[in-house]
Amino acid sequence: MPQEHSSPMPWLGRDIRQARKEGPDGLAARQRARLADAVARARTHSPYYRELYRHLPRRVDDVTLLPATDKTQLMARFDDWATDRDVTYDRIHAFVDDPDMIGQPFLGKYMVATTSGTSGRRGLFVLDDRYMDVGAAHTSQALATWLGPTGILRTVAHGGRFAQLVATEGHYAGYSGYRRAMRQGGWRSKILRAFSVHTPMPELVAQLNAFRPSVVIGYTSTVMLLTAEREAGRLHIEPTLIQPAGETMTTADTDRIAAAFGTTVRTVYGATECTYLSYSCAEGWYHVNSDWAVVEPVDADLRPTPPGEYSHSVLVTNLANRVQPFLRYDLGDSVLQRPYPCPCGSTLPAIRVQGRAGDILTFPTETGDEVRLSPLALSTLFDRTPGVELFQIEQTAPTALRVRLRVSEGADPDTVWQAVQRELELLSADNKLGHLTLERAPEPPQQAPGGKFRTVIPLP
Known part of the structure; x- marks a missing residue:
């Protein structure tokens, strides 16, 4: 495997493409090596993980050897959880209570994201540059796959503008990432625009009609509301891609959006704890980016759920974020792992998701x-x-x-x-x-x- 360095984006893109060419063996080798590194760093720099892993072997590259964690446990041990000892609950709490700090670097080097949480309980998460770079590289790979050469040309021809439908009144990952991109400048700041999901629908429709985005990314429930506006003849945009995210969708939902806009619809299954977890294919399955993440469907006793059956919950391991490690983290969703190769041809593991449905x-x-x-x-x-x-x-x-x-x-x-x-x-x-x-x-x-x-x- 290539050596990582301080400017990882070009390396990441090449390695992601190479891993997919190598197939399951190449993906598994990367996953094991990155897991061993993540565990070693966590137990060295995080008092919480040092205590939790004290009885484990010196090197761990098998995720099933690790105890499970969840939001309640980690938030209760917040100051001991982070690997950077300057990251404390009091400092983070003061930071997120200041709306002027949205998208600003915490301690001069980290992005902070909060979750309103489908569980109703807020999470406070610290994201390092490595995590952000891995997420950006996977997003670029997914967009290239979804659009293809023709779709990319059409997107550029239509102005290449991206509309993000986000919550703009807090440190949520989508809006914090947007503000971060605006602050950093560059090409992304010229094509991105955030639209608040709090905007009354007539105003949001007018704003989108004026912006004419080529790609629309946002919360599923808001996208469904916009689909109704399109069907009613009030929304006139013609995007080349719509990417709903954050809430579970049915095939009927994606078919309805695709028909209303006459465009490609692809979805994302992830969380603030692992934004790049998986991306959908044309067959309607979510493909897990298993070179940088581990997904384990489990029953109520945290035992593996067989492929083809919906799980009680799912354990997720983020192999990118070093400052706040998410290792065998119980996300609380019910998922089904595809027992056979996906017809789309991807060698990545494929799942379907039953949890986190958004109701309007x-x-x-x-x-x-x-x-x-x-x-x-x-x-x-x-x-x-x-x-x-x-x-x-x-x-x-x-x-x-x-x-x-x-x-x-x-x-x-x-x-x-x-x-x-x-x-x-x-x-x-x-x-x-x-x-x-x-x-x-x-x-x-x-x-x-x-x-x-x-x-x-x-x-x-």
């Missing part, structure tokens, strides 16, 4: 029209409200929402509720839903049978 809330307006809100517009609202530890919002009637809250220790429940109520009323007014009623539930958020908290529950 639909409300009637007082004039008889219909307004739909994506789950992200609600989840980011709660995320930026101080004192909210866990939330759940349920539509109990066409114009009624029931809000369940678990407040942080030391926070005043009445003060937190007043802040949440104020934010929801502003969101309602912005979307001409002033007649919406809000109910404060006395009970805390309720877990689904599988143990997860479904944060947004629409009417049946």
Whole structure:
């Protein structure tokens, strides 16, 4: 394998292409070597992993030897988790509480991303340049594969503009990455533009019509809302590629988008913890970038789930991020591993995903029209409200929402509720839903049978 160096992008692109040519053996060799390196660095520089791995052999290149981790465990040991001892919870918390720092380098060298979390619990994540470079290289490879030579020429001919549909009111990975690109300048800053998912739909449609993007990337629920606008004749863009992400999609969803826009639709399955985890193919399978990531479908006891069966959860190992290692990290999704080679010809492992479905809330307006809100517009609202530890919002009637809250220790429940109520009323007014009623539930958020908290529950 080539030696890594301080400017890895050209090397990464070549190695990714070479790994795919070599097939399963080349991919596995890279995975084992990078896993051994990741484990060695983690146990050397992270007190948490040093303690967790104290009984393991000196060299580990078999991921199944590692104990599993999850967000709760890692966030509870935040200061011991990072390999850079200057990365502390107090410093990160102060950083993300300042909106002026979105996209700015933390400690002068790291990107910070938060998650609103489909579990309703916020994550604070530190991403190093190596992780960002690996993600960019995999994205470039996926775009080249999806578009092909003809599609690339069409994209350039249409201006090569990329529209990113992101949450713009927090340190979320998409918006932080966008702000980082704008700050760094270069060619990406000239073709990228972020559009807020909080924008009322008529305004968002007008903005996109004016921008005329060649590629649209964004949250699935927002893309589905835009698809309805296209079908209604209000959205006039003609992208060469649409890439929904962040929420599970059905074949019917992707077919509908493709038909509405007359374009190629490809999707991404990943998370802030591993953004480059997998990309879809024309057959509808997600192909795992197994040279830089490990995916393990497991049952409730964390034993391997056989190919062809949906798992209880999935353990993900990110082999790129060194500052905050994610090793056998329980992502909480149910996935199915394809038991046979994919017809698309890719030698990468292929999976399908059942978890993290995004639900859209639909409300009637007082004039008889219909307004739909994506789950992200609600989840980011709660995320930026101080004192909210866990939330759940349920539509109990066409114009009624029931809000369940678990407040942080030391926070005043009445003060937190007043802040949440104020934010929801502003969101309602912005979307001409002033007649919406809000109910404060006395009970805390309720877990689904599988143990997860479904944060947004629409009417049946």
